Amino acid sequence: MASLKKRKDGRYAKQITIGIKDGKPVKKTVYGKTLKQLEENYMNLKRQLEQGINLDLNIATLRELMEEWYKIDVEPNIRENTRRKYIYSFTSIYNELGCFKVNDIKMYHIEHAIYEFRKTGNEAARFKLIILNRFFNYCVDHDIIMKNPCKRMSIPRNKPEKRKLEKVELEKIENAELPIYDKVFLFLLRYTGARVSEINALCKSDINFKDMYIDINKTVSTKVDTHPFIQQFPKTEAGKRKVPILIPLYKVLYEYVSGLKNDNDLLFTIGDNKPLYPANQSKRLKNILKKCGIDCTDITPHSFRHNFISECYYAGIDIKTVQSWVGHSDIKTTLDIYTHLSESDLLNGSQMNDFYNGSQTEVKRDFRVV
Structure with missing residues (x-):
């Protein structure tokens, strides 16, 4: 049975035998700031031993240890889309750092890797840095290294400028002569605020007239490397919701859904009731908008989501209701959309002036030159 000790620095420690070398047991010390943390680290190490994972950490490369970390600590706790992002990111990480021993990696190695990562874009580079930061924190927590070599590093987020759809563009969408298949897709984006991946998962039974x-x-x-599939739960728990069928959407949606035979028929398919590829939706939208006569270089499916939220603001819909309709887990996300409203909209005080005039209250402003 492993012996338990309390170190001078206040941490608890105990040893576990991880193998045999030259006829003698090889031991590793496990640490924890509390007895509970110590036991968790100890059991995690035992679990790795039982699964045959390499624990000779002095010679372990980043790739070897990162694969083990991902298998034990990450993969069981993430969803499929996030898993794909990890798998794609590992290729670049291994190309730059995979052959280094974990103990030998310094800050300048990370800086060089980030320089290479950024060649394919800041957002992809940011995610790779997030992976590295989580991995090295894991290594620190398990006393594999003393400190995280990328702890103070960051990559600024490139937030694309968002805009609402212009009035003339919305009019073109309303009046365009489109095939019903395209028009329903466009109107669902326009009048529900739903994510494109949610719209493509809709089937006949989801529409309640x-x-x-x-x-x-x-x-x-x-x-x-597989075909798309229906994931039987939305992006977040808040994503499971009911959205009203608004009047401009009703007629075209009813006409289209009435033509579907079975309740489990998807609204949009590539044949044999198979869902569309999510990656192709921006291209699909651009093709539809071109038919409407709209220059769509800066319009994405998500633009319609932002536009819907902005229109809810103009209509005076309660912010909690809007949050519910669009499926935001955090109301701050909904509020942040409002920051993209134009300055003229934000400075428009007509509603408050109408209120004050209606209550016969005189509003006075004291203008002073400072």
């Missing part, structure tokens, strides 16, 4: 709502309860996802 009696009570006038759309039941959003799943999403389209893909595994690495």
Whole structure:
């Protein structure tokens, strides 16, 4: 049985035999700031031993140890889309750092790797740095290294400028002569605020014309190198919701859904009731918008989501209701969309002036030159 000790620095420690070398047992010391943390680290190490994972950490390369970390600590706790992002990111990480021993990696190695990562874009580079930071924190927590070599590093987020759809563009969408298949897709984006992956997961049974709502309860996802599939739950718990069928959407949606034979028929498919590829949706939208006569270089499916939220603001819809309709887990995400409203909209005080005039209250402002 492993002996338990309390070190001078206040941490608890105990040893575990991880192998035999030259006829003698090879031991590793496990640490923890509390007895509970010590036991968790100890059991995690035992689990790795039982699974045959290499624990000779003095010669372990980043690739060897990162693969073990991912298998034990990451993969069981992430969803399929996030898993794909990890798998794709590992290729670049291994190319730059995979052959280094973990103990030998210094800050300048990370800086050089980030320089290479950024050649394919800041957002992809940011995610790779997030992976490295989590991995090295894991190594620190398990006393594999003393400190995280990328702890103070960051990559600024490139937030694309968002804009609402212009009035003339919305009019073109309303008046365009489109095939019903394209028009329903465009109107669902326009009048529900739903994510494109949620729209592509809708089937006939999700459309309730009696009570006038759309039941959003799943999403389209893909595994690495496989066809897309229906994931039987949305992006987040808040993503499971009911969205009202608004009047401009009703007629075209009813006409289209009435033509579907079975309740489990998807609204949009590539044949044999198979969902569309999520990666192709921006291209699909651009083709539809071109038919409407709209220059769509800076319009994405997500632009319609932002536009819907902005229109809810103009209509005076309660912010909690808007949050519910669009499936945001955090109301701050919904509020952040409002920051993209134009300055003229934000400075428009007509509603408050109408209120004050209605209550016969005189509003006075004291203008002073400072």
